[in-house]
Amino acid sequence: MQKKTIKKSYKFAYRTALYVTLFSSVLVGLFLYYFKVINWQFIFYPFLCFPLCFGIVQYRVERFIYKRVKKIYDDLTLLESTSLRQMPITTDMGTLTKEIDKYAKNKKIEIETLKVREEYRKEFIGNVSHELKTPLFTVQSYLLTLIDGGINDEKIRDKYLARASKGVERLTYIIKDLDMITKLEVGDLSLTKENFDIVKLVQNVFDLFEMKAAKKQITLTFDINYSKPIMVHADKERIQQVLTNLIVNSIKYGREKGTTEVSIENLIKNKAIIRVTDNGEGIAKENLQRLFERFYRVDKSGSRKEGGSGLGLSIVKHIIEAHEEKIYIESQLDVGSEFSFTLEKSE
Incomplete structure (x- = not known):
């Protein structure tokens, strides 16, 4: 892509220099002819004008575009890739536009992904809170009933202790399973x-x-x-x-x-x-x-x-x-x- 881009840049400078050379040659030729000072040495003028115009156009256009594109990168931080900075900025605006569109689309996808992850995080925290809260409150209510005098009734004591035990067992399941998932995700749980x-x-x-x-x-x-x-x-x-x-x-x-x-x-x-x-x-x-x-x-x-x-x-x-x-x-x-x-x- 780089070679193709450079060729397009030179093609632009070549055409511009050619147009300037032809126009200036005709203009200067008419001027010299009018004052009757034209001679055979005028033939060297186009050969001197063309390379000079080509060099100036190529250099100025590249510098002009480079400064503005670099400002886009630095000020807006739209693009995170340094691939365009590492190559000479050329007049191939089609390539430049494609690069900007590509990275802009990638940015949009990243933003959308972050939004989805944020929604998932909020939902996950809510679910964890709910899953832990339910058995905790259950155990707490049974224990408070026993503390408030229910322990003196043998039937209530046995039933509520059994239910509190199930609540604690449920909490244990949740914590153990969460621990296992975490280990699986980070690779700490080795397989035998x-x-x-x-x-x-x-x-x-x-x-x-x-x-x-x-x-x-x-x-x-x-x-x-x-x-x-x-x-x-x-x-x-x-x-x-x-x-x-x-x-x-x-x-x-x-x-x-x-x-x-x-x-x-x-x-x-x-x-x-x-x-x-x-x-x-x-x-x-x-x-x-x-x-x-x-x-x-x-x-x-x-x-x-x-x-x-x-x-x-x-x-x-x-x-x-x-x-x-x-x-x-x-x-x-x-x-x-x-x-x-x-x-x-x-x-």
């Missing part, structure tokens, strides 16, 4: 990868939540009978956490007498994809993009009847991305949802 059977791991998670699913008469099952192990290479503990969060979510928001189904398929030669599918209430399309945000809830009423820290899906996303893998979501309202993620297969 190993080879393990993903089929067996899924079955272990099924066994852990069999009773929880039974309360809603939800069946936990594989799509087919996996008679042979499917070996993957990942952090076993973290992948179990991923499966736990996805299966617990499918139970929470699943239909009575519904089904949570897990399938494991070969994606490509060295990849497997694990799908967790349910026939629950589903998720509206407008909520899918924000589903993995911290504390984001599809239920805008903020109901806490299902419990949890509100960070489960965000943790799932971070763990999968820490493995340099992908997670996907497909859902249809009143039909069900499917979460799927990829893992590297063992060699």
